[in-house]
Amino acid sequence: MEFFRKTLDPMVALAAIAILEIFLFLVIGAWTVGGGETMMTGLIAKAFLGDELERLPFWTLVFPVHGDYWKIYISLGMLFGAVVGAVASKEFYLRIPRRLSEWVLITLGGLLMGIGIRLAFVCNVSTFFGLTPEMNLGGYIAISGIVAGAWVGSLIYKRILEG
């Protein structure tokens, strides 16, 4: 099938996603990833800590843990869709970062992303595909933050690349 042989123009892909998201906005809400990831964090923590988790008020006041939170299923769906796409196009194979420095950067980057999402109450997806199109004041604040962060991150990355 041609779709799995050629790379799709990202402009076409994002336009299709945007049109689909309009329906999602009408029935449940705009596309977001950070909320689902937070709930998954709570579910994993609850599996390890049990009721002890409720000693942290965050998990009762901000994110009471429950598995039927729809945002979780967007992330699981993305994983499923990506597996289907990768397998059908014969692009699925194990990729393992080789250098220790890569593992360190990924670890640090992952931690910053997790802390940042929770501090802001939004992720990059809800910033660009939810808040800003809704003209929410938070969207403009978040965009200035992410652009400034990406710029600083790029400077750090450039310095590392240059050794």
Added chain:
Amino acid sequence: MSTVAECVVAFIFGSVVGLLVQRSRFCNTAALRDAIMFKSYRNTKALLVAMMILTVAFTTFMTLGAGHPLEFDVGFNQFIGLFLFGVGMVLAGACTVSTWVKTGEGNLGALWALLFTFIGMFLFSVVWSWNYWPPAPASMTGEPNLAALQLGFANARTLQDKLGVPAVVFGLVQTAALFAIYRAIRRKEMAQHAKHERAAAEHRAAVADKPAAAPAAAGGPGVKVVAGGRR
């Protein structure tokens, strides 16, 4: 809509998104990082197109009171949070979407980033449970709360309610602004393309000139000189 139906709709939406992102190699990190570092705008343009479509659609439905816009107070925490996120995504080489999509392609680095995103979220929950900032949703009022560095809640719909102008009008203004950015990028790309074309033409001309000029200097047959030039 029932909870189960919501989860099914979300899963179907996510699956299509995962498939399209995997096939297009779209990445939000690349949309910002490549524009800043490499002056390459492939992903940036796609992001802008999606934002233009969504702005028109969301504000149209918000004018009519339809849809489910996000509603919570915003403030300084959005800036710091997304600043940290921006640094993190460049270092990790992936954003929230691409960590899931790359994991689905078998990328263990992306899975590792995802795992540490979860750990970062849990660490934040520990800190929040100590300082209670930013305010929990239950204590949000929609009004500015400067002591907590909160500006309150405002979107296209609240503008419509306060100013009596339909939300879609503001949406069209924002779309025009996004389109202006898109056009500026296209102009920049065309200028880059023209520059590359000129450089390529100059290079071709220089290569074409060499065989004629060099044999005279070398005093030998042209073939040898052409081969030397290619090296």
